[in-house]
Amino acid sequence: MTWFCEHAWLDDGVRANVRVVADAGRITAVTAGADPAPGDTRLAGLVLPGFANAHSHAFHRALRGRTHDRGGTFWTWRERMYAVAQRLDPDGYLALARAAYAEMALAGVTAVGEFHYLHHGPGGTPYHDPNAMGRALIAAAADAGIRLTLLDACYLAGGLTAGGHTPPDPVQKRFADADAAAWAERVAELADSDTVRIGAAVHSVRAVPADQLAPVLTAARDRPLHAHLSEQPAENEACLAHYRQTPTALLAAHGVLGEHTTAVHATHLTSEDIRRLGGSRTTVCACPTTEADLGDGIGPFRALADAGSPLAVGSDQHAHTDLLTEARLVESYERLAHRERGRFTPPALVAALTEAGQASIGWPDAGRIAPGRRADLVAVALDTARTAGTTPEQAVLVATAPDVHTVIVDGRQVVTAGRHLLGDVGAHLRTAIEPLWEKP
Numbered sequence: 001m002t003w004f005c006e007h008a009w010l011d012d013g014v015r016a017n018v019r020v021v022a023d024a025g026r027i028t029a030v031t032a033g034a035d036p037a038p039g040d041t042r043l044a045g046l047v048l049p050g051f052a053n054a055h056s057h058a059f060h061r062a063l064r065g066r067t068h069d070r071g072g073t074f075w076t077w078r079e080r081m082y083a084v085a086q087r088l089d090p091d092g093y094l095a096l097a098r099a100a101y102a103e104m105a106l107a108g109v110t111a112v113g114e115f116h117y118l119h120h121g122p123g124g125t126p127y128h129d130p131n132a133m134g135r136a137l138i139a140a141a142a143d144a145g146i147r148l149t150l151l152d153a154c155y156l157a158g159g160l161t162a163g164g165h166t167p168p169d170p171v172q173k174r175f176a177d178a179d180a181a182a183w184a185e186r187v188a189e190l191a192d193s194d195t196v197r198i199g200a201a202v203h204s205v206r207a208v209p210a211d212q213l214a215p216v217l218t219a220a221r222d223r224p225l226h227a228h229l230s231e232q233p234a235e236n237e238a239c240l241a242h243y244r245q246t247p248t249a250l251l252a253a254h255g256v257l258g259e260h261t262t263a264v265h266a267t268h269l270t271s272e273d274i275r276r277l278g279g280s281r282t283t284v285c286a287c288p289t290t291e292a293d294l295g296d297g298i299g300p301f302r303a304l305a306d307a308g309s310p311l312a313v314g315s316d317q318h319a320h321t322d323l324l325t326e327a328r329l330v331e332s333y334e335r336l337a338h339r340e341r342g343r344f345t346p347p348a349l350v351a352a353l354t355e356a357g358q359a360s361i362g363w364p365d366a367g368r369i370a371p372g373r374r375a376d377l378v379a380v381a382l383d384t385a386r387t388a389g390t391t392p393e394q395a396v397l398v399a400t401a402p403d404v405h406t407v408i409v410d411g412r413q414v415v416t417a418g419r420h421l422l423g424d425v426g427a428h429l430r431t432a433i434e435p436l437w438e439k440p
């Protein structure tokens with residue numbers, strides 16, 4: 001396979017007329033300033049490495065445009081989300097996730113980190129295959145042509161108060177395993193493949209008591225480990241009231257932070273929390289469209305990067321599925337909060353979208369257009385009504401998902417001229433979502 005890129009984002013910057021050669025899904029040669037050869041597939045505009053969506057809950061896609069009528073907070077949104085969760089079974093989950101992942105592919109995503117906690121049947125009864133829901137996600141990603149990291153989330157408690165953890169409520173029973181050992185036993189039945197990684201997650205300090213963290217760490221050894229962290233002030237307040245520590249300090253004290261770990265949101269942090277996360281090289285995953293949608297607040301992402309944390313981005317609840325927008329909003333919120341431009345340069349934003357994001361979900365062999373790397377290519381048009389006139393070097397602060405025209409995952413073209421190989425993704429989404437909102 002050979003592609004001829006009008007412009008390509010290489011390790012030494014944007015270069016013109018770049019030939020990329022791949023064999024068996026891996027890049028074997030990259031030549032800038034080349035001439036096209038017969039048989040090359042031409043890619044117009046700017047070709048970037050594959051984007052990682054480092055934080056996804058696929059089923060939340062069903063809530064888009066359905067929760068803006070009542071005001072409320074994160075916590076009232078969560079009640080609506082739980083209502084949708086109650087209606088999903090493995091078949092419905094497969095259909096919804098397949099369509100959600102196809103939408104991600106259209107936006108340039110070549111690998112998704114699925115933070116998966118909807119494990120069991122109604123009332124918490126395990127399915128015949130206790131990983132039926134996880135396997136639905138694996139099948140969905142295969143159908144959509146993208147790689148999946150199944151960040152299977154340990155979820156044990158319903159919430160945290162000053163007096164300790166509360167039991168799961170009836171909806172949360174679908175999320176919960178009996179204890180971390182039972183969680184680990186279930187997850188051990190899932191296997192990696194060339195396009196699937198099994199990772200782990202601590203849902204949050206609300207859902208996993210501190211004495212249950214050690215078995216999760218053991219099971220997650222050398223695998224990606226993710227955790228929601230301090231998305232809401234109420235989590236910090238409950239954690240301080242019960243443990244006399246911030247959530248970050250609690251996770252640090254139990255050895256959860258480190259190079260294989262990603263803290264998602266990391267919105268409400270103390271300066272000591274920032275030092276702990278950066279000093280341990282814990283990746284932080286910003287989800288700006290979700291954080292705006294839910295009124296979470298603005299995380300200290302520049303300070304975290306300065307302290308040593310790599311930055312990744314995720315579309316989380318998929319209020320929008322547009323990773324270019326997620327990256328741009330990291331910089332936009334920094335500008336608003338600090339009244340200064342250029343807090344994150346275009347190369348820093350591309351790194352978050354690509355190499356750092358891919359590494360955070362267990363694909364350190366992706367995220368660069370370079371020999372030996374996975375052949376993931378995302379071609380962004382520079383001649384649309386939105387992007388015309390921009391320089392390729394600054395396109396990441398301008399382009400949006402509709403400007404992505406071609407997407408190649410491990411050498412396979414899954415999006416061509418803005419069309420996914422599954423066809424009409426809007427129709428797939430509508431078919432999957434509408435039954436979830438019908439009156440029972």
Ligand SMILES: [Zn+2]
Nearest residue numbers: 057115228316
């Ligand atoms: Zn999340």
